[in-house]
Amino acid sequence: MSSWRSAVRPRARTGDLPRRGAPRARVLTSDDVAEAQRLCALDPVGSALAAxxxxxxxxxxxxxxxxxxxxxxxxxxxxxxxxxxxxxxxxVPPTLTGADAEDAVAAFARLARVQGRRSSSIVGDQAWALALWDELSRTWPAAREVRASQPSLAIDRAPDVDPDPAVRRAGIGEIDVMLPACVRMFAEEVGYAPVATPGSAYALRVRSLVAEGRSFVRIDPGPGGAPVVAFKAELGAVAGGVAQVQGVWVDPTLRGRGLAAPGMAALVVATRRDVAPVVSLYVNSFNAPALATYRRVGFEQVGTFATVLF
Known part of the structure; x- marks a missing residue:
């Protein structure tokens, strides 16, 4: 892997911040965005969602x-x-450690408690996502699920397996075929089906990813000739030279046929050519088949995420 990995670990201190009572954070304005983006650039894989x-x-x-x-x-x-x-x-970038990093998490928790729970999840670097939940769990409703160990994987080179030539970007005219597959993937991954009626936030999100060329798919003829999504994946977040893959899914009736690795390889090739030089994703540590597939493609672990679902 290239030198971008070194920004993730190890953490190095740059000096203690002054302490003035309980740690506090502030709501940023447009004037702060460029500085916030520079912080994200210190760990481009770990911060892709926020960036x-x-x-x-x-x-x-x-x-x-x-x-x-x-x-x-x-x-x-x-x-x-x-x-x-x-x-x-x-x-929490790699330049902040120890008590200073803990103060940052405590300050974010303070703001979150004031505003109340508005998010459907807490997600990010394992240490800080779980620390934030530890602070908030004292006052927020119980989490529906805590996924405490999710290897963060990335690749910045050609894949180790041949790409599937049938995997391509989805077309806007294929939304009606794509949407049911996306709903099935979401239900498998999160545990409930999203509202996907025309005009719903989820349907608009799927349409947006397709329109932006960030939805990859293999569509095969199904029973009776009707089109079936055999493989799909999206680039859910793109920032700082990193494209984070989300929503990887193979139709359950087609699993075990070796579609996932070549499909991911095709996504990696197209993404590195057209979108970003680094392709990343995170996956539950208990999902051994998925981890094996990604490693076969050439993804390497560069960190660990955690997700708290509400």
């Missing part, structure tokens, strides 16, 4: 980005940030 929303905020404002960014400390240069939207995503 992607900051890119939208930089281009079109926080309203378009669908949330807020919080900064720590309350005054002065930023040392850590947290995205608060559909997901709560703490970003």
């Amino acid at each position: 992607a929303r900051l890119d939208v905020a930089a281009a079109a404002g926080f309203g378009a980005a669908g949330g807020q960014a919080w900064g720590f400390p309350e005054e002065g240069p930023l040392a850590a940030i947290c995205w608060s939207g559909a997901n709560l995503v703490p970003v």
